[in-house]
Amino acid sequence: MRVVVAPDKFKGSVTAHEAAAELAAGIAEARPDAVVEVLPVADGGEGTLDAALDAGFERHDLTVTGPAGDPVPAAWGRRGDEAVVEMSLASGLAVLPTRDGHPALAPRTATSRGTGELVAAALDAGCTRVVLGVGGSATTDGGAGMLTALGLRLLDGHGHDLPAGGAALADLHRVDASALHPRIRDAEFVLAADVDNPLLGPRGAAAVFGPQKGASEQDVSDLDAALAVFRDRLADALGEPARQAADAPGAGAAGGVGYAALAVLGAERRPGIDVVLDLVGLDAAVAGADLLLTGEGSLDEQSLGGKTPMGVLRVGRRHGVPVVAVCGQTTLDAATLHEAGFAAVHELRTLAPDPESSMRDAPRLLREVGRRIASQ
Ligand SMILES: Nc1ncnc2c1ncn2[C@@H]1O[C@H](COP(=O)(O)OP(=O)(O)O)[C@@H](O)[C@H]1O
Numbered sequence: 001m002r003v004v005v006a007p008d009k010f011k012g013s014v015t016a017h018e019a020a021a022e023l024a025a026g027i028a029e030a031r032p033d034a035v036v037e038v039l040p041v042a043d044g045g046e047g048t049l050d051a052a053l054d055a056g057f058e059r060h061d062l063t064v065t066g067p068a069g070d071p072v073p074a075a076w077g078r079r080g081d082e083a084v085v086e087m088s089l090a091s092g093l094a095v096l097p098t099r100d101g102h103p104a105l106a107p108r109t110a111t112s113r114g115t116g117e118l119v120a121a122a123l124d125a126g127c128t129r130v131v132l133g134v135g136g137s138a139t140t141d142g143g144a145g146m147l148t149a150l151g152l153r154l155l156d157g158h159g160h161d162l163p164a165g166g167a168a169l170a171d172l173h174r175v176d177a178s179a180l181h182p183r184i185r186d187a188e189f190v191l192a193a194d195v196d197n198p199l200l201g202p203r204g205a206a207a208v209f210g211p212q213k214g215a216s217e218q219d220v221s222d223l224d225a226a227l228a229v230f231r232d233r234l235a236d237a238l239g240e241p242a243r244q245a246a247d248a249p250g251a252g253a254a255g256g257v258g259y260a261a262l263a264v265l266g267a268e269r270r271p272g273i274d275v276v277l278d279l280v281g282l283d284a285a286v287a288g289a290d291l292l293l294t295g296e297g298s299l300d301e302q303s304l305g306g307k308t309p310m311g312v313l314r315v316g317r318r319h320g321v322p323v324v325a326v327c328g329q330t331t332l333d334a335a336t337l338h339e340a341g342f343a344a345v346h347e348l349r350t351l352a353p354d355p356e357s358s359m360r361d362a363p364r365l366l367r368e369v370g371r372r373i374a375s376q
């Protein structure tokens, strides 16, 4: 029996790597003859670099400017000419400084500069294809920080460089693109995003994702207006395509880093899960397998909309390999899950006396589920 184990993270309890390892260990206990291949995955957001490293990318550590301006240790991945940059490591909510044990949210001033520093490192190292995985960001700066780290200058009416953050873009007078990193032109960029929001308006970066970054109603309105100024001044400098990119699906990802990638880096946007599945080579691994496992913390309506389990499911179906989902919890009934195409679904919560122990004991429960699946 050959089994491929390709889960996403179970947010709050285990990483994708841990989930895959526990499931694989359970399978090996029940079926010592089974050949198990682990390929933890992600949707372009948190865990994307780890998935790439598990798939053979080489890790390059780099301390960058964090979202609040202080240094944070981050990393990017390399395989040949290809680089993977995970924005959340440099500019994510998870790397904000904490205050009283909580992230010190800074919706108006948080900067994506560190993400640009990772991209610059990849370009400096000679990479010609850069996958930019976005999501989980702390920023709403339209990717302005990222672009300044790549040489763009954002000047106010007095010719001074703007301070960091989205709110300051309201004072943007002129964009100077003359010193943009020379290798951008020749590199291919892929924006791996799991949202299709535009930059501006009621479905835009500030309105939809601002509140989870601490933005009040007033902040949302100020940030949205400031992002519109950014778009207009970029279009003055780079031409109409830079204006149109604001309406493209994914421009509103990661506080507008999606927009910056589309408008200035010439990125192609692809669903994050598809990009990651390509990076880790799931298709080749699944060919000829007997069983494919996937999963995530919460299997819900959103998952059916195209998150990790559905991406993995598509690959399994293409090869005629049954796909079993494992989740912390699901809000979907058995019929819906069956209709979606899963051969079976295992819910950790049903194996634990209460939700807290389901979270706390996730590693043990995943191993148990692995044993059960392999014994069936
Ligand atoms: N071991 C677990 N047992 C039960 N529920 C879990 C477990 N791990 C994670 N969850 C649930 O999944 C949620 C996270 O969902 P997940 O799909 O991992 O992330 P996201 O929603 O960001 O894609 C958690 O808030 C929690 O409710």
Ligand SMILES: O=C(O)[C@@H](CO)OP(=O)(O)O
Residues within 6 Å of the ligand: 045, 134, 135, 136, 137, 138, 194, 195, 209, 252, 253, 254, 255
């Ligand atoms: O970083 C963000 O602004 C959002 C959207 O890209 O991320 P997530 O989907 O992880 O909430």
